[in-house]
Amino acid sequence: MSFKDFYKILNVQENSSIDEIKKQYRKLVRKYHPDKNPGNKQAEEKFKEINEAYETLSNPNKRQQYDTIRKYGSRFNYQGGTPGGGQGYTDVNIEDILKNFSKKGRRKSSRDSDSFNDIFSQFFDFNDISSSDMKIPKKGKDLLTSITIPFETAVKGGFQYLTIESENICERCTGSGAEPGSGSVTCPKCQGRGTISVNQGLFATSYVCPECQGKGSIIKNPCKKCHGSGHVESPKTIKVTIPKGIDNNSKIRLRGKGGPGINGGPAGDLIIIINIQPHSTYKRDGLDIEVETSISLTDALLGTEITVPTMDGKVKLKIPPGTQPNSKLRLRGKGIPYENERGDLFIKVLVKFPSKLTDNQKKLIKQLKDSGI
Numbered sequence: 515m516s517f518k519d520f521y522k523i524l525n526v527q528e529n530s531s532i533d534e535i536k537k538q539y540r541k542l543v544r545k546y547h548p549d550k551n552p553g554n555k556q557a558e559e560k561f562k563e564i565n566e567a568y569e570t571l572s573n574p575n576k577r578q579q580y581d582t583i584r585k586y587g588s589r590f591n592y593q594g595g596t597p598g599g600g601q602g603y604t605d606v607n608i609e610d611i612l613k614n615f616s617k618k619g620r621r622k623s624s625r626d627s628d629s630f631n632d633i634f635s636q637f638f639d640f641n642d643i644s645s646s647d648m649k650i651p652k653k654g655k656d657l658l659t660s661i662t663i664p665f666e667t668a669v670k671g672g673f674q675y676l677t678i679e680s681e682n683i684c685e686r687c688t689g690s691g692a693e694p695g696s697g698s699v700t701c702p703k704c705q706g707r708g709t710i711s712v713n714q715g716l717f718a719t720s721y722v723c724p725e726c727q728g729k730g731s732i733i734k735n736p737c738k739k740c741h742g743s744g745h746v747e748s749p750k751t752i753k754v755t756i757p758k759g760i761d762n763n764s765k766i767r768l769r770g771k772g773g774p775g776i777n778g779g780p781a782g783d784l785i786i787i788i789n790i791q792p793h794s795t796y797k798r799d800g801l802d803i804e805v806e807t808s809i810s811l812t813d814a815l816l817g818t819e820i821t822v823p824t825m826d827g828k829v830k831l832k833i834p835p836g837t838q839p840n841s842k843l844r845l846r847g848k849g850i851p852y853e854n855e856r857g858d859l860f861i862k863v864l865v866k867f868p869s870k871l872t873d874n875q876k877k878l879i880k881q882l883k884d885s886g887i
């Protein structure tokens with residue numbers, strides 16, 4: 515059971531004005547709009563959450579009711595919480611909230627109670643009861659990290675090692691959280707059912723037992739290694755395959771390398787954001803590469819042959835006579851390979867002008883000038 519914290523979802527303060535909330539809402543909607551994130555399930559969920567949060571916080575009546583529930587909710591936070599509770603959610607004990615509300619409810623008309631009933635169910639995420647707290651297998655958390663790779667690795671592909679703190683099943687208790695041989699006892703709060711039913715007149719519902727978190731049993735002696743969590747954190751080194759031609763800020767998803775599965779479900783994924791180190795010589799633009807080279811004024815005027823570094827080694831390049839400063843020469847197919855295509859290499863030609871001339875050189879330039887250049 516988790517409580518949706520609309521303030522956290524919209525990233526605003528509890529005392530933010532309606533204008534501030536509107537402004538922040540518009541900003542987030544632009545960022546997470548499905549049109550901008552086609553096929554991105556996470557963005558879609560976020561977009562839904564943002565709209566739901568705005569619907570309540572932009573309506574003064576709803577906001578006031580929500581604030582009251584939120585105030586009670588935050589008083590009854592319990593440590594640990596549900597494994598499924600993501601960002602923007604606060605874990606609460608519903609029983610305590612109901613106690614407080616039934617006290618308030620008596621002073622209110624029945625109409626108010628009904629609207630409270632409606633609003634109440636809006637603010638809680640009932641889905642996570644069945645998916646994470648009960649013994650239904652669920653995929654583990656997706657973890658996000660980033661690595662910085664050399665320019666050449668991004669172009670040619672290769673490997674990169676990455677060490678992450680990964681959550682693993684505790685070997686001592688094989689994930690049960692109980693000290694080996696100590697076993698567990700039936701939860702006294704829910705008598706082993708894992709859920710507690712509440713019928714407060716407003717509505718009947720059941721919620722996950724906070725004592726045993728839906729397991730139906732509690733541990734007598736917590737495991738000494740994992741202190742009862744069933745998980746331990748340990749560093750793990752992963753070899754990441756970098757495909758050739760990968761671009762900056764691309765994501766690589768490693769299936770099953772994320773958080774451990776819940777109730778025997780599959781492990782989550784590890785998502786790696788790629789940062790490419792800038793190169794001292796090459797500049798990248800999509801699949802094209804640009805490299806700068808300097809030639810003398812006379813070479814620019816008369817033409818020459820130079821050697822340019824490419825990703826495949828050095829290549830000779832003819833500079834035609836009369837080449838203008840900053841002009842770009844193209845070497846087709848010497849850029850970045852990606853799938854079946856390959857970009858081009860552009861050579862930007864800089865022309866060095868002499869800053870000092872001897873008397874003789876000045877005489878020659880004067881002759882050039884007189885000839886009409």
Ligand SMILES: [Zn+2]
Nearest residue numbers: 701704723726
């Ligand atoms: Zn229980």
Ligand SMILES: [Zn+2]
Nearest residue numbers: 684687737740
């Ligand atoms: Zn353990």
